[in-house]
Amino acid sequence: xxxxxxxxxxxxxxxxxxxxxxxxxxxxxxxxxxxxxxxxxxxxxxxxxxxxxxxxxxxxxxxxxxxxxxxxxxxxxxxxxxxxxxxxxxxxxxxxxxxxxxxxxxxxxxxxxxxxxxxxxxxxxxxxxxxxxxxxxxxxxxxxxxxxxxxxxxxxxxxxxxxxxxxxxxxxxxxxxxxxxxxxxxxxxxxxxxxxxxxxxxxxxxxxxxxxxxxxxxxxxxxxxxxxxxxxxxxxxxxxxxxxxxxxxxxxxxxxxxxxxxxxxxxxxxxxxxxxxxxxxxxxxxxx
Amino acid sequence: xxxxxxxxxxxxxxxxxxxxxxxxxxxxxxxxxxxxxxxxxxxxxxxxxxxxxxxxxxxxxxxxxxxxxxxxxxxxxxxxxxxxxxxxxxxxxxxxxxxxxxxxxxxxxxxxxxxxxxxxxxxxxxxxxxxxxxxxxxxxxxxxxxxxxxxxxxxxxxxxxxxxxxxxxxxxxxxxxxxxxxxxxxxxxxxxxxxxxxxxxxxxxxxxxxxxxxxxxxxxxxxxxxxxxxxxxxxxxxxxxxxxxxxxxxxxxxxxxxxxxxxxxxxxxxxxxxxxxxxxxxxxxxxxxxxxxxxxxxxxxxxxxxxxxxxxxxxxxxxxxxxxxxxxxxxxxxxxxxxxxxxxxxxxxxxxxxxxxxxxxxxxxxxxxxxxxxxxxxxxxxxxxxxxxxxxxxxxxxxxxx
Numbered sequence: 001x002x003x004x005x006x007x008x009x010x011x012x013x014x015x016x017x018x019x020x021x022x023x024x025x026x027x028x029x030x031x032x033x034x035x036x037x038x039x040x041x042x043x044x045x046x047x048x049x050x051x052x053x054x055x056x057x058x059x060x061x062x063x064x065x066x067x068x069x070x071x072x073x074x075x076x077x078x079x080x081x082x083x084x085x086x087x088x089x090x091x092x093x094x095x096x097x098x099x100x101x102x103x104x105x106x107x108x109x110x111x112x113x114x115x116x117x118x119x120x121x122x123x124x125x126x127x128x129x130x131x132x133x134x135x136x137x138x139x140x141x142x143x144x145x146x147x148x149x150x151x152x153x154x155x156x157x158x159x160x161x162x163x164x165x166x167x168x169x170x171x172x173x174x175x176x177x178x179x180x181x182x183x184x185x186x187x188x189x190x191x192x193x194x195x196x197x198x199x200x201x202x203x204x205x206x207x208x209x210x211x212x213x214x215x216x217x218x219x220x221x222x223x224x225x226x227x228x229x230x231x232x233x234x235x236x237x238x239x240x241x242x243x244x245x246x247x248x249x250x251x252x253x254x255x256x257x258x259x260x261x262x263x264x265x266x267x268x269x270x271x272x273x274x275x276x277x278x279x280x281x282x283x284x285x286x287x288x
Numbered sequence: 289x290x291x292x293x294x295x296x297x298x299x300x301x302x303x304x305x306x307x308x309x310x311x312x313x314x315x316x317x318x319x320x321x322x323x324x325x326x327x328x329x330x331x332x333x334x335x336x337x338x339x340x341x342x343x344x345x346x347x348x349x350x351x352x353x354x355x356x357x358x359x360x361x362x363x364x365x366x367x368x369x370x371x372x373x374x375x376x377x378x379x380x381x382x383x384x385x386x387x388x389x390x391x392x393x394x395x396x397x398x399x400x401x402x403x404x405x406x407x408x409x410x411x412x413x414x415x416x417x418x419x420x421x422x423x424x425x426x427x428x429x430x431x432x433x434x435x436x437x438x439x440x441x442x443x444x445x446x447x448x449x450x451x452x453x454x455x456x457x458x459x460x461x462x463x464x465x466x467x468x469x470x471x472x473x474x475x476x477x478x479x480x481x482x483x484x485x486x487x488x489x490x491x492x493x494x495x496x497x498x499x500x501x502x503x504x505x506x507x508x509x510x511x512x513x514x515x516x517x518x519x520x521x522x523x524x525x526x527x528x529x530x531x532x533x534x535x536x537x538x539x540x541x542x543x544x545x546x547x548x549x550x551x552x553x554x555x556x557x558x559x560x561x562x563x564x565x566x567x568x569x570x571x572x573x574x575x576x577x578x579x580x581x582x583x584x585x586x587x588x589x590x591x592x593x594x595x596x597x598x599x600x601x602x603x604x605x606x607x608x609x610x611x612x613x614x615x616x617x618x619x620x621x622x623x624x625x626x627x628x629x630x631x632x633x634x635x636x637x638x639x640x641x642x643x644x645x646x647x648x649x650x651x652x653x654x655x656x657x658x659x660x661x662x663x664x665x666x667x668x669x670x671x672x673x674x675x676x677x678x679x680x681x682x683x684x685x686x687x688x689x690x
Binding site: 001006007010011013015055081108111115117118119120122127129133134135136138139186210211212214215217218219221222249250253256257259260261262266 | 321322323325329355356461487488489491492493494495497498499501502504517518521522525526529530531542545547548550551552553569644
């Protein structure tokens with residue numbers, strides 16, 4: 001029984017991080033209907049930044065969240081101008097292909113520079129124990145930080161001019177242009193924020209697990225499930241979706257063979273798509 | 289007109305070298321990109337290191353001729369789907385005389401279908417799965433120990449240290465890992481050890497937290513499992529972070545790479561079945577000794593060789609030996625020479641099964657068990673099993689997480 005409770009708590013902790021990793025993906029989708037396939041590569045960029053700064057300069061891993069956030073934002077703006085700007089308003093497949101191409105370039109360059117060797121950053125934060133089960137400190141801290149970042153994003157979207165304008169653009173781009181919102185600049189900022197969320201989540205994940213240059217794919221895949229659970233284009237829903245996924249993984253593992261976890265996850269994915277095409281926690285379309 | 293004749297004569301002179309240079313072409317694919325890149329790189333370096341040494345020594349000598357070795361290789365992107373197409377190309381377009389295997393069981397099995405179809409000899413150092421050798425293949429030869437024996441040493445060592453150990457087996461659901469652990473489960477039962485958990489996971493698993501809790505709940509004191517690379521490393525780290533406090537951990541493949549030291553305290557005490565380690569000292573009948581191999585390899589690549597590099601080098605050495613014994617590059621004669629081989633190299637003994645049910649399977653080579661220990665204040669691998677080959681005593685139980 002204690003094992004089951006431990007797995008549920010574990011699920012909530014990891015789920016918050018899954019949610020953060022999916023938030024950037026769903027934000028960009030919500031604002032401009034673009035699926036950003038560089039998401040996985042950007043998560044890895046956050047991990048690599050963590051490795052480089054933590055091992056070269058000996059910085060605390062949590063201090064690196066700041067450069068990761070800022071670097072991710074500018075990388076996102078660059079991504080917008082390189083791969084997305086000329087694709088907006090064209091069929092969704094076009095931006096899917098262009099971001100996929102950028103993804104291949106990033107992963108290819110990463111493989112050429114670092115190979116697919118293993119990277120690991122040691123983090124010593126005391127955890128706590130429940131009987132024989134231990135919750136590592138970095139997991140608890142990462143979950144708390146993920147929640148804080150999500151709340152920060154909520155305030156940004158609802159209580160700042162730029163955030164409100166982003167929501168307006170998501171709701172109706174033409175109407176926002178009519179009232180004088182510089183939509184192109186806002187789209188660029190949205191991609192910047194989306195990518196910054198990806199790099200920050202990568203930096204946080206890097207404190208939990210060892211990784212390689214190819215680790216992004218698994219988190220991108222998880223990101224899609226979380227997005228479907230949480231509702232397309234709903235960043236706060238993504239956090240709830242992430243926790244739902246983490247708890248599901250934690251709850252089924254003690255009872256079924258581990259190899260069934262993915263089967264159950266994707267079965268749920270299909271059921272949710274059929275029963276709630278917009279996601280469980282979605283609000284009306286464009287309601288970011 | 290005269291000038292034209294002169295030009296033609298000059299062109300003819302350039303086109304016909306004074307001595308005809310014999311070459312043999314060896315084809316293979318390697319995983320330059322994709323998840324198998326690290327292990328595949330070691331194997332490719334082993335191949336290339338052998339080629340450079342052979343060519344520097346004047347080539348392979350057979351039947352009064354000497355043959356320079358030429359390689360043709362392609363990136364298989366770590367994907368099985370590309371392998372058959374590329375091996376067909378190596379045979380038909382690039383006219384490869386002999387083939388080396390790609391890296392990993394998953395890629396070697398489809399490649400073997402093609403090599404066999406065209407009657408080309410393929411020397412395998414990358415795929416340990418036994419299945420391709422049970423299908424009556426005639427030209428496929430494996431220089432490494434097969435998957436069924438990967439954990440035999442671990443089970444023997446564990447039985448000696450604790451005859452009542454309870455085992456948890458959690459492994460990736462790829463063909464290689466499943467083969468290894470299925471055999472290990474049988475060997476454990478035969479040794480009277482209790483297997484309390486036996487499960488596989490998808491290779492894309494990112495978080496092993498719930499799995500580690502399940503292992504703790506099973507009251508196991510020994511862990512055997514893992515798969516290829518990042519999954520094995522993640523398991524090791526999470527077992528340490530969540531204080532699973534096993535007395536014994538054997539993880540496949542990942543800990544055999546030097547980068548495993550990145551894990552720091554989580555690596556300490558982890559054991560890995562290894563085809564070869566820099567500490568082994570077999571007396572070779574031909575080719576370099578381990579010390580010579582390690583020294584020359586480090587001078588060339590500025591990194592110590594892993595077992596993939598050593599087995600890749602052995603691929604070349606064994607093919608060369610067979611060609612020299614056959615005195616010809618004729619595939620049938622070389623096959624006969626390979627069937628008759630029973631030699632010891634720096635990599636260990638090499639002998640192939642010749643019965644039709646297992647033809648080409650390795651029956652001479654033995655694996656060792658390596659353990660991550662502190663060596664002069666730094667993490668490194670020591671050979672701990674079998675006892676006659678050990679370079680350090682086995683740490684049992686392994687150090688607990690702090």
